[in-house]
Amino acid sequence: MATRDFHLSYTVYDSVDALPSEDAALMRAALDATRLSYAPYSRFRVGAAARMQSGAIVSGSNQENASYPVGICAERTLLSVASTLYPGEPIDTLAVTAAGSREPISPCGICRQSLLEFQGRTGRPLRLLMGGEFGPVWVVEDARGLLPLAFTTDNLLP
Structure with missing residues (x-):
């Protein structure tokens, strides 16, 4: 028997203004997307913005629906836009x-799974x-840290 631990390391900044300028601009773009x-x-307006590897900025926002399960979160909206406009290009941040x-x-949870799949x-x-x-901003260097023991394509049977 073995016991294992999960550790998530993240950096905390006091505010958007304390971030490096490129990250602060990205957070402001996410706020604009709201x-x-x-x-x-829900009246919970969420925005996401991504800087692609090429430097292009892509954004998305949550889109609800009276049939709740068909709504889509801001992060997944953004991933759809990014993979359509910049196929195969990684997201930097x-x-x-x-x-x-x-x-x-x-x-x-579903967005964490989608982010991990995009990263893969x-x-x-x-x-x-x-x-x-x-308020504060948390920075995580790798989306995998948000979903320990993730289900990935490696788990699918051949």
Whole structure:
């Protein structure tokens, strides 16, 4: 029998203003994306912005639906846009935030799985910035850290 531990290392910045300028701009782009959110039911407006490996910026926002399961989170909207506009290109850094939030928000479980799958497809770690409109920002260098014991393509039978 063996006991193993999971450890997640992340950096905490006091605010968006404390981030390096390139990351602060990305967080502001994610906040701008919240304006495109369609969230009449939850009123939880989430925006995401990513800097592609080429330097291009892509954004997405959550899109709710009266039939709740068919809504889509900001992160998955962004991944769809990125993989359509820049097929095969890795994301360098992805920022996610919510309008009005004073606490960092992190991707939900299905988004964590989607981020990990995207990272696996491109073969490059996906760096995450997670914040609210106000307050601290958490930085994780590899999306894999958010989903220990993940189900991946390696688990699929041949």
